[in-house]
Structure formats: C-alpha cells, structure tokens
Amino acid sequence: MRSGFPIIYEQPVFRPPGEAQSLLLQVTTGCSHNRCTFCAMYRGKSFRVRPLAEIQRELTLCADYFARRGETVRKIFLCDGDALAAPSAHLLGVLDRVHTCFPALRRIGIYATAANVRAKTDTELALLGKRKLTLAYIGLESGSDAVLRAVNKGNNAAEVVEAAQRLSQHGWQTSLIVMLGLNGRAFASAHREETAMVISQTPARFLSFLTTVAVPNTPYFRAIEAGDIQPLTSRELLEEMHYLIAHIDCPKPVIFRANHVSNQFPLEGVLSKDRAKLLSTLEQWIRSCPANLYPDANPFLL
Numbered sequence: 001m002r003s004g005f006p007i008i009y010e011q012p013v014f015r016p017p018g019e020a021q022s023l024l025l026q027v028t029t030g031c032s033h034n035r036c037t038f039c040a041m042y043r044g045k046s047f048r049v050r051p052l053a054e055i056q057r058e059l060t061l062c063a064d065y066f067a068r069r070g071e072t073v074r075k076i077f078l079c080d081g082d083a084l085a086a087p088s089a090h091l092l093g094v095l096d097r098v099h100t101c102f103p104a105l106r107r108i109g110i111y112a113t114a115a116n117v118r119a120k121t122d123t124e125l126a127l128l129g130k131r132k133l134t135l136a137y138i139g140l141e142s143g144s145d146a147v148l149r150a151v152n153k154g155n156n157a158a159e160v161v162e163a164a165q166r167l168s169q170h171g172w173q174t175s176l177i178v179m180l181g182l183n184g185r186a187f188a189s190a191h192r193e194e195t196a197m198v199i200s201q202t203p204a205r206f207l208s209f210l211t212t213v214a215v216p217n218t219p220y221f222r223a224i225e226a227g228d229i230q231p232l233t234s235r236e237l238l239e240e241m242h243y244l245i246a247h248i249d250c251p252k253p254v255i256f257r258a259n260h261v262s263n264q265f266p267l268e269g270v271l272s273k274d275r276a277k278l279l280s281t282l283e284q285w286i287r288s289c290p291a292n293l294y295p296d297a298n299p300f301l302l
C-alpha cells in the first residue's frame with residue numbers, strides 16, 4: 001500500500017488481472033451469492049452495500065491524494081464480488097461523485113453475476129453505461145448447466161448469454177471468465193463442449209481462462225478429498241484449453257488471456273486471429289507436459 005493512501009479496504013480484496021492499474025473502490029463487501037462450492041474469496045465476509053456517504057468521502061480523499069502526487073486516475077474498478085448487486089440509485093450516486101473527482105476517467109469496471117444484470121432494467125443499464133461503467137466481468141465458469149448446478153453457481157449458461165447481450169445493447173463490454181477443469185474428469189467432455197458453444201454465442205469482448213484449484217475448507221476441496229471429484233492433470237487442462245481455442249467461433253474479435261496466477265501455462269492472443277499460433281503453442285506444451293503433473297494448490301487463489 002502506498003504511504004498516505006486514504007482508503008482502508010475491508011480485506012481481502014480481489015480484482016481481475018486487467019485492473020492492476022485501476023483505483024479500487026469497495027462499493028459492496030462480499031458476494032451476494034457466496035455459495036459457489038469452489039470459491040473461498042468472500043467466505044469470511046457478509047454481503048453488504050457500503051453507505052454512499054462513506055464511499056463519496058473516500059473518493060474526495062483519493063482525488064486530493066492523487067492531485068497532490070500529480071497522478072491522473074484513468075480507470076476505476078468497483079469491488080467486491082458482485083458490486084452490480086448494489087441498487088442502481090446507489091451506483092449512480094457513486095458514479096456521479098467519481099466523475100466529479102476524476103474528470104479524466106476513461107472507464108469503470110465491475111464484477112457482476114447474471115442475476116445482477118437480470119435485476120437491472122434497460123434504463124438502469126443505460127444510465128450506468130452513460131457514466132462509463134461499461135465493463136462487466138462475469139463468471140460463466142462453464143457452459144454446461146450440469147457443471148453449474150454441481151458447483152451451485154446460482155444461474156445457468158443461457159442466463160449469462162442473455163446478460164452479456166443486454167449489456168452489449170447498452171454500450172457495455174463483457175469480460176467472460178471460464179474455469180478450466182471445473183468439476184473434474186466426470187464432467188470434462190460436457191464442460192469443454194458446452195463451454196465452447198456458449199462462449200461462441202456470447203458477445204464478449206474479453207475472455208479469460210482460470211485453472212480450477214481446490215481451495216482448502218471449501219465444499220469443492222472436500223469433494224476432492226472424498227474422491228467425488230477427480231481433478232484434471234496439467235496435461236488434461238492443456239488439452240481442454242486446446243479444445244476450447246479450436247472450437248470457439250465468435251463473430252467479432254475476442255481478446256483472450258489465460259494469464260491468471262492459477263494458470264501454469266500463461267497464454268494470450270486475439271480469437272480467432274491468433275488461433276493457429278495459440279494451438280501450436282498448446283500442442284508443444286502438451287507434448288512436453290508430464291502425464292502425472294497436477295496444478296499447484298494455492299489457498300490464496302480464487
């Protein structure tokens with residue numbers, strides 16, 4: 001943390017890799033769903049919407065802090081896990097203060113669920129979009145409804161497609177997140193085939209792959225310990241990534257990244273322009289990957 005920085009965050013705080021340069025603003029704490037079996041990000045937090053006056057005060061202090069340092073804030077990311085769950089009037093109050101404090105701002109991003117988007121009217125999405133809240137990171141996780149049910153995601157794949165379509169109609173971009181290897185070997189073929197199909201139907205501008213890692217003290221971890229889920233090896237995960245890259249067929253270019261800390265093999269490019277190059281890299285990795293290697297467990301992931 002920089003010295004004198006005026007915000008004391010309610011930890012832990014998570015942000016997408018692409019928001020590393022953004023000012024993080026906690027509009028909500030926790031996740032309004034908080035029941036995905038694999039996710040430990042907000043298990044220790046209760047969901048709440050932070051008071052508007054508190055957030056506005058932080059923004060004023062941040063404006064002063066960055067002005068004194070001669071720094072310009074160009075991007076803001078709204079935390080925590082699904083800040084779009086906050087009422088629209090609340091978000092509009094935050095965004096209005098954001099623009100007063102940071103007139104050079106280019107874009108605001110947010111984590112969102114399909115349910116958050118569904119709960120907003122078209123007018124609300126348009127009003128938020130006009131205030132530069134135009135990038136929603138949505139966890140599709142899997143295109144297979146069987147996988148989504150098994151991990152208690154709280155929505156089906158069609159609802160994610162519908163959310164991205166509505167966001168796109170109102171000038172937003174969607175960054176779709178997929179979890180490689182989710183729910184293990186028994187679901188692997190449904191996961192990869194239906195995920196490739198659903199991504200192809202979703203108007204996403206960005207796509208990122210994360211590797212599913214069992215986090216201790218989660219239902220997912222216990223299911224692996226009990227033998228109910230057989231995790232994929234690193235080579236199987238590479239093969240899954242290869243299948244997805246080979247079969248995703250999006251009408252518009254999609255900026256693809258698999259550079260999350262959970263990924264043993266970082267990869268990025270533009271789909272479908274870079275498809276051949278990405279596949280060739282994956283094929284080399286698959287050939288050289290030991291058959292019995294598993295991704296490292298890291299309790300800080302996800």
Ligand code: SF4
Nearest residue numbers: 031034035036039081
């Ligand atoms: S994966 Fe997303 S929606 Fe699910 S519990 Fe974690 S933060 Fe909430």
